[in-house]
Amino acid sequence: MSSTVASSTFQVISQLARQPAVHRAFQWFHLQEMQMREWHRQVASIPAPPFGEADRARWVAEQFATLGLEDVGIDDCGNALGWMRGAIKVQPGQEPRASRPCTLFSAHLDTVFPAEAIGQPVQEGSILRIPGASDNCAGITAVLGVAAAMRAAMLRPENDILFACNVGEEGEGNLRGMRYVFTESQFAARIHSAVILDGAGTDTIVTQGLGSKRFRITISGPGGHSWTDAGIPNPIMILANALTAMGRLQLPGSPRTTWNVGHIEGGTSINSIPQRVEARIDTRSTDSAILLQLEEHIHDAVETAVEEANRTTRDLPSESHGPDPIQFEIATIGERPAAALRKDARILNTVRAVDRHLQIQNHVSTASTDANIPLSLGIEAVSLGGGGSGGGVHTLEEWFDAAGRDLALRRILLLLLALAQSES
Ligand SMILES: [Zn+2]
Missing domain, CATH: 3.30.70.360 (Alpha-Beta Plaits)
Incomplete structure (x- = not known):
């Protein structure tokens, strides 16, 4: 597992983790769990059946704007988008910012449930019970948490990160949100890697799209x-x-x-x-x-x-x-489409280095997720959990337990920062 991590990648991660701003972001995850629970409850209470994600998308776009992301909006497919601009200074003669590579950071909005099935969330300590609590309100909450922590810590990536909460992952949604981002959106060609959050958990890496x-x-x-x-x-x-x-x-x-x-x-x-x-x-x-x-x-x-x-x-x-x-x-x-990440992919090496740094025992797995789309186009992508733990996915008894959520958020943040660095 970690024996295959290139030592240079491990050094990059160690250097990132030593930055004071990264420490501040880690602190934010630790101290602001209650804020994340509040977002989690709110978003989970908004029904988002397949082809009915508009209310949830609007709510996410409002949070994106409040958290200081730029050019926030909802695209023609219904995806909520916002940009975190990179800190890199573009020199004369270099590629203009608008065409530089960027990283996509996303979580799907939709649930498998009809609107009537959602009901009121029940919070019992760190446990939240509501259909969709894990899949994928855990992912959406983690996207918001990372944006908020970076803002609070005044932490900027080197290159741009595109934050997205997208439609159409489940069932007959047929990945249309991701398909749109990667084939029809105006910045499709810029995305060189994608970190996709789907469900709860800290230790899996989906590298193969079923x-x-x-x-x-x-x-x-x-x-x-x-x-x-x-x-x-x-x-x-x-x-x-x-x-x-x-x-x-x-x-x-x-x-x-x-x-x-x-x-x-x-x-x-x-x-x-x-x-x-x-x-x-x-x-x-x-x-x-x-x-x-x-x-x-x-x-x-x-x-x-x-x-x-x-x-x-x-x-x-x-x-x-x-x-x-x-x-x-x-x-x-x-x-x-079925597709797999190459064994020597930069993104896989980077997740492994992050996991070694954070002492997470990871395992790779195969699943059908939004990552199928970039992987089938030859673009590096992984699907990860949004932290904590969960169960009863796709049932009315679905639950999410936020205990230990911050470890996954540290993992995701380090991965994003490393991917947003220019490749040397
Ligand atoms: Zn999902």
Whole structure:
């Protein structure tokens, strides 16, 4: 683990940690936990269902402005943004500030819950109970905490840091907030590294983005009466045949690859041949090539089952059907690229050096997060926890415990400061 930290990176971190302003920021984390709990409660009380993050984004933008970030606003995708300008003096003949590399520091705004599910937060000592408490109000609070501590400590990064609380991380949000930042925003090309906070915790480093692709399969036909129209192909049976064929696929354990049918809907009544059936399929893999193969297999299975059904009807009397009565459609309803950080990435070396300095026993892991987007574009990114601990994520019993939050905030701050230094 720490044996792989380059000694020069470790020195950079040690030097940063010795600066009086960094000490002051660390003090702020320690002394202002109550302020962070207040923010945490407030933001968690504002519902932010997928595609309904606007209220929470506005609240975050207000805090960004109060904390002295510059050019605060909400972009066309709904992301709340604010800049911390770097201290570097740009010399004549050097790259202008507006095109210098910057670091993105972000946390997603959205929850998996509908607005009605949120309710009132319950605070029991350091524990906060409310859906979304950890995922991702822990991340949002940590973003605010770092901005506040830097301001209080008069600590400026060398190069610009873009603070962001973005939309669309969960479910069918499909990472649209991050996609926008990295592909459509005017500063997309400037971002050379990204530190993404997602959930609670201090010791994980997500370096590998789990890829996923989701489909909606629809099979439709003329339908009819179960007795008088018997023989007309049954879309539910065809879907069952396709799913059975998919179930026979041998999926690799490494790179780990999975598929799931999670939802089926269709049919009219027990004595009707259905006109339509629909299934939703989730596929995941750490390897994008395997994911593509799996997609081909799914298409094959559906096509074969439908073709089989249409073939049998060609022998029936022609008034009961058209030439090919059964139709199908496979729509992509979500896609997250699989990608991994290089083992020798600067950002990974830096997190490891920070963890060695702070004596954090880290472990790397794979997850589907906002980091999938920069990683798939070849931009260095990690996803980290916003401190403390949590549980019941994506359930109504979700909780967050702020005990020990400041260790993660020190970790995040040192990482950001190191990444915002010009590469030598
Ligand atoms: Zn999350």
